[in-house]
Amino acid sequence: MPRVLMLKDEDPRARVETIDDDRLPERAVTVDIDYSDLNYKDALAVTGKGKIVREYPFVPGIDFAGTVRDSESDQYAPDDKVILTGWGVGERYWGGFAERMRVDADWLVPCPETLSTREAMLFGTAGLSAMLCVERLEEAGLARGTAVLVTGATGGVGSWAVQMLAHYGYEVHAVTGKPDQERWLRSLGAAEVHDRTEFEGEPRLLDKARWAGAIDTVGDTTLANVLAQMEPHGRVAAVGLAGGSALPASVMPFILRGVSLLGVESARVPLPRRRDVWQRIAELPRAMRDNMHHEAIGLEMIAERAEAMINGDIHGRLLIDPSLD
Ligand SMILES: NC(=O)c1ccc[n+]([C@@H]2O[C@H](COP(=O)([O-])OP(=O)(O)OC[C@H]3O[C@@H](n4cnc5c(N)ncnc54)[C@H](OP(=O)(O)O)[C@@H]3O)[C@@H](O)[C@H]2O)c1
Incomplete structure (x- = not known):
């Protein structure tokens, strides 16, 4: 049973919950999420400072990278490494602040071979x-x-x-x-x-x-x-x-x-272009990934760090590792 960050239209707005798998959306590909990250739009959604989320309860997170657990699509098979960014995920559809999520196959791109799922989310959206x-x-x-x-x-x-x-x-x-x-x-x-x-x-x-x-x-x-x-x-x-x-x-x-x-908008970039851009990212020198300042947090810390992001108190990247407390 996956842990998720659940948003509700009540106080407190964000809580970590464990839910049954059958509460996950009915979509073709189930992904075990290795990493997500905190973007400005996520911070608006989690804090409620922007009108990003319209229906509750809701799992935010506009991007993630992970490992396919189960697939009804012939585009992906179990153990494939995948990346998801955009397409309204984390805004209209349940997103990446979770240990597991079900999504449409067309929203995913394969993670380039030279990029780990952790590195993919260091870049993220x-x-x-x-x-x-x-x-x-x-x-x-x-x-x-x-x-x-x-x-x-x-x-x-x-x-x-x-x-x-x-x-x-x-x-x-x-x-x-x-x-x-x-x-x-x-x-x-x-x-x-x-x-x-x-x-x-x-x-x-x-x-x-x-x-x-x-x-x-x-x-x-x-x-x-x-x-x-x-x-x-x-x-x-x-x-x-x-x-x-x-x-x-x-x-x-x-x-x-x-x-x-x-x-420039990133959410609806067509799939062929997305694959090319991720490949170009994967070909950047490895030292660039090492240079990026980041803080790794678990689901419990997201609400607090989202406030800090809205206040402009973050530099670099906030990597979300759902296996952390
Ligand atoms: N179009 C798209 O597809 C797309 C995709 C990704 C992000 N975005 C947008 O791009 C922006 C940045 O996203 P992000 O994820 O990089 O956010 P972020 O990590 O929070 O970075 C935003 C940066 O803007 C500066 N800033 C914050 N508040 C400011 C203010 N009131 N006045 C002037 N500068 C301020 C700060 O940098 P300094 O302290 O260094 O000035 C802050 O670190 C957001 O508006 C986000 O929604 C759009």
Whole structure:
């Protein structure tokens, strides 16, 4: 009988429970979950600070990696190592904060051979999204060696983006509200570290042109300031809203500098692209996995760490190992 983190519309909102297997959703593939991880969207769901969950009781967790226990699909067989991210799992469908879950075969991708399920979740949705941002910028013609800004740089998406961009030879400028993490950001490959407050003032129509590319995980005034600071024909990948969902910008960067604003979403990326992106992630140097700061927690600790994530007190990744207390 699996242990799960169950959310209910009552106080306390989140409790670890042991449930019968027959309470798991009726879906084709049963996965023993090796690891999950805590993303910003999970923190919104667990704390109730965002309207992510609409039906209770509910098991959150937007991603996991694990081992197939039982399969009614010919796509997967017992003992296959698999990864799940997105598709509404952890939002509409029961998710990964559990020892076991039943999911649709089409939601899974095989875990690349050179990546363990633990390493897969060290990347998780954050790493997948960071790589999608890098690819979006590259497809839009960003030239290697140019200056690229990353906002929310100590977060999951941000810190993977810093490492990936540095690995591919870009000059990475990291923006953070945690000046005490400057050394860590430099160790990930940031050439310069900027204080978040530099990007929080009233955005000008156009500012000094500084960046050829940018990955923005923050939104709102920060994104508006980033847009105003882009070089002619600069490219910005907008992936997050940790600072808010508004966009108080003008059209000037677009019509006077030809700046491109590129949307990135990870939940519904088609399967062939997902497999390719996971393969590209698996081919990154092993040292990058070792460099990633992370804290491993069990199901019982999720609610407390979700509050800390909403308060912006986490850096790096929160790995969830359901076998821990
Ligand atoms: N589009 C997609 O498919 C997709 C996929 C994954 C994530 N996301 C979104 O991307 C964002 C980051 O996700 P994550 O999982 O990396 O979250 P995270 O680990 O919590 O990182 C967010 C980072 O943003 C910065 N931040 C937090 N609050 C802020 C505020 N009020 N103003 C400015 N900066 C703030 C902090 O970094 P510093 O202290 O270093 O500034 C924080 O570490 C979230 O909005 C998430 O929903 C979107």
